[in-house]
Amino acid sequence: MATKIMVTGGAGFIGSHVVDMLINAGNQVLVVDSLWEHGGGRLENVNPKATFFQLDVTTPEFSELVRAERPQVISHHAAQHSVKISTEKPDYDAKVNILGLINVLRAAKDAGTRKVIFASSGAIFGTPDDLPINEQTPQRPESPYGITKMTSEHYLRYWRVANGLQYTALRYGNVYGPRQDPNGEAGVIAIFAKRILEREPVRIDWDGEQTKDYVFVQDVARATLLSLSKGDGESICIASGEPISVNQIYRQLTELVGYEVPIQRAPRRAGDVHAAYFDVSKAARVLGWSPEVSFDAGIRITLDSFRGASSAG
Ligand SMILES: NC(=O)c1ccc[n+]([C@@H]2O[C@H](COP(=O)([O-])OP(=O)(O)OC[C@H]3O[C@@H](n4cnc5c(N)ncnc54)[C@H](O)[C@@H]3O)[C@@H](O)[C@H]2O)c1
Numbered sequence: 001m002a003t004k005i006m007v008t009g010g011a012g013f014i015g016s017h018v019v020d021m022l023i024n025a026g027n028q029v030l031v032v033d034s035l036w037e038h039g040g041g042r043l044e045n046v047n048p049k050a051t052f053f054q055l056d057v058t059t060p061e062f063s064e065l066v067r068a069e070r071p072q073v074i075s076h077h078a079a080q081h082s083v084k085i086s087t088e089k090p091d092y093d094a095k096v097n098i099l100g101l102i103n104v105l106r107a108a109k110d111a112g113t114r115k116v117i118f119a120s121s122g123a124i125f126g127t128p129d130d131l132p133i134n135e136q137t138p139q140r141p142e143s144p145y146g147i148t149k150m151t152s153e154h155y156l157r158y159w160r161v162a163n164g165l166q167y168t169a170l171r172y173g174n175v176y177g178p179r180q181d182p183n184g185e186a187g188v189i190a191i192f193a194k195r196i197l198e199r200e201p202v203r204i205d206w207d208g209e210q211t212k213d214y215v216f217v218q219d220v221a222r223a224t225l226l227s228l229s230k231g232d233g234e235s236i237c238i239a240s241g242e243p244i245s246v247n248q249i250y251r252q253l254t255e256l257v258g259y260e261v262p263i264q265r266a267p268r269r270a271g272d273v274h275a276a277y278f279d280v281s282k283a284a285r286v287l288g289w290s291p292e293v294s295f296d297a298g299i300r301i302t303l304d305s306f307r308g309a310s311s312a313g
Helices: 013-024 060-069 081-087 090-111 142-165 188-197 216-227 246-256 281-287 297-309
Strands: 004-008 028-032 051-053 071-078 114-119 164-174 174-176 202-205 214-216 234-238 263-265
Touching: 004 013, 004 060, 013 028, 013 071, 013 216, 028 060, 060 090, 071 090, 071 164, 081 090, 081 142, 090 114, 090 142, 114 142, 114 202, 114 216, 142 164, 142 214, 164 216, 174 216, 174 297, 188 202, 188 246, 188 297, 202 246, 214 216, 216 234, 234 281, 246 297
Parallel strands: 004 028, 004 071, 028 051, 071 114, 114 164, 164 234, 174 214, 202 263
Antiparallel strands: none
16 A cells, blocks of 8 residues: 655655655655755656655754645655764754754654654764674764764654654665765765766775775665565664775776776875675564665666766756
8 A cells, every 4th residue: 555655855866766666666755855055965856756845854844744744654864964064064964963853753743654764874883893884883973974873863762662653774884876966075986987987087095995885775775665664663784795995996987988097096084994894684684675786786877877967968
């Protein structure tokens, strides 16, 4: 049966893929997005079958909309997601990520919403002592952004106990794929794909051997779909389970295009972790989720999408 689902941040990179997947599965979807100037939200990302509201999740107008529309589930992706902005403006970061979430939770309770599915982040862990990272890894976030994501999970747990509102927190690794903003500070695959297609130099920090766990956006979106009926009261890591280095990303992209571009070397950036990857067995156990798109396939799809975007003007 169709579920009425509100996706905040649904014009953004991950949120728009979540919207597409929910609609393809036969659900009714409302998208709320402020199209924040520093975010990846674009009107053209919004599925035409969704109903779109340009609203800020921190405002009373947003809570009024939730109370009026009474969604059964809210997938909360709207956030201030820049680590850099969070360090420069921790008050703004807390306003959107904490007060925005509280606005979502309060309105959800009033509207009789059953569940909130939350976009959390591997940033809650900081630098782990041991690898792979799993749900029990100690949380020592190294940025205000990581702190607000960690704190958000505590609010979700509290709201469930105090108000009976269900939640699942999905802790994403480094998500990549079509529609990722290539002008953002993160998203090395999108940034490299754009620059390589434009035959511009790419910047590689440190020795380039630092690894992260890159997970394809459609795999990530599928975790939200599965969380509609599973994972109540759980925090779950959603990642590929594989470490991939920056050098490897450069090599794979240049092999796919068939030429190289100059590399600008730069020192280590503050907060860069030398190695990170996740154990995703809890996602398999609780949600029946595991990554389906290999890195080879995902990077090819991503490059093709950026090729299409640049030829479209
Ligand atoms: N991209 C990743 O690798 C990654 C990793 C971990 C977690 N996340 C989380 O996933 C979510 C989506 O991230 P993304 O990469 O798709 O970024 P994105 O910028 O493409 O999407 C975020 C969307 O939220 C909207 N937004 C921002 N502030 C808002 C506000 N106050 N009210 C309403 N809408 C607002 C933006 O306009 C944008 O469309 C975020 O919560 C982010 O913290 C992303």
